[in-house]
Amino acid sequence: MIVIGGSSSRDLAKELAMIMDCKCILASSTRFPDGECYTRIEGDSLKDDVVIVQNTYPDTSIIEMILIQDAAKRMGAKSITLVIPYFGYARQDRIFKPGEPESAKVMARHLSLACDRVYTVDIHKEGVLKNFKCPAKDLKASGAIADYFKDKGIDLVLAPDAGAADRAKDVGTRMGVPYDYLEKVRLSGTEVKIAPAKMDCFGKNVLIVDDIIATGGTITAATVQLKEAGAQSVSVACTHGVFTGDAIQRLTGGNIDALLCCNTLENKLSNISVASTVAEELKKRMKRRRPRK
Numbered sequence: 452m453i454v455i456g457g458s459s460s461r462d463l464a465k466e467l468a469m470i471m472d473c474k475c476i477l478a479s480s481t482r483f484p485d486g487e488c489y490t491r492i493e494g495d496s497l498k499d500d501v502v503i504v505q506n507t508y509p510d511t512s513i514i515e516m517i518l519i520q521d522a523a524k525r526m527g528a529k530s531i532t533l534v535i536p537y538f539g540y541a542r543q544d545r546i547f548k549p550g551e552p553e554s555a556k557v558m559a560r561h562l563s564l565a566c567d568r569v570y571t572v573d574i575h576k577e578g579v580l581k582n583f584k585c586p587a588k589d590l591k592a593s594g595a596i597a598d599y600f601k602d603k604g605i606d607l608v609l610a611p612d613a614g615a616a617d618r619a620k621d622v623g624t625r626m627g628v629p630y631d632y633l634e635k636v637r638l639s640g641t642e643v644k645i646a647p648a649k650m651d652c653f654g655k656n657v658l659i660v661d662d663i664i665a666t667g668g669t670i671t672a673a674t675v676q677l678k679e680a681g682a683q684s685v686s687v688a689c690t691h692g693v694f695t696g697d698a699i700q701r702l703t704g705g706n707i708d709a710l711l712c713c714n715t716l717e718n719k720l721s722n723i724s725v726a727s728t729v730a731e732e733l734k735k736r737m738k739r740r741r742p743r744k
């Protein structure tokens with residue numbers, strides 16, 4: 452197996468290759484003078500099972516992901532597995548207003564034109580997986596998040612909305628602490644309203660888990676609500692730290708006691724690694740493919 456890291460997922464690719472005990476090639480990526488993407492996989496041939504790690508954010512990564520797949524195929528890759536740690540566009544998984552595209556479907560179709568298998572991590576809507584042109588599976592970051600927080604004195608795990616309730620359940624169950632979710636109403640792209648928690652949060656060390664933090668509006672509203680309810684501390688962990696604009700400064704300078712995300716997107720808060728989660732799945736798959744003696 453050879454792991455190829457695209458420009459948006461280099462650290463994760465390196466860590467994954469280390470765990471898999473295989474070669475890692477970091478695809479070089481530059482821009483032509485007109486801004487078009489130039490990418491190259493160093494070497495003459497691949498002739499092995501290839502795992503490409505690259506996410507879809509920012510948009511330029513999408514072009515690179517498509518081009519790397521073509522290069523790998525031309526270099527003789529026996530199979531191509533695409534690991535997309537952060538699959539963007541999954542929030543536009545249906546038409547909300549006439550005239551809109553079904554972005555998630557378009558992305559899934561085009562990204563899987565030259566690969567044999569796709570793995571995503573905590574994709575916003577699992578239904579999107581059926582649009583890939585090859586078998587696709589979503590891996591969960593709950594195990595990595597629960598492992599990180601298991602010795603940190605957390606009393607309660609909460610999801611900021613009903614959509615993330617299963618995530619809170621999974622993390623809470625793994626940590627052996629109660630879990631629940633808050634009721635959220637989205638007022639605009641940046642503003643949300645969160646109802647008081649049903650569970651008693653007074654004096655509790657609460658961990659909020661979500662899939663994405665973008666503007667930070669959801670997490671800010673949830674934290675304010677929990678602090679008003681007397682929570683002793685509020686820690687926040689998300690899978691994908693998109694952190695638009697100055698979200699990191701705003702969130703770390705506010706009410707939140709600890710803020711972390713997974714390394715599906717690499718930034719200064721991405722200290723929870725999903726490399727073992729991906730490696731475990733790749734190893735399972737390799738075992739299944741091995742011919743019986």
Ligand code: R5P
Binds near residue numbers: 661
């Ligand atoms: C929404 O359904 C998602 O799970 C996240 O809660 C949301 O995308 C976070 O966005 P923001 O940080 O902009 O509130």
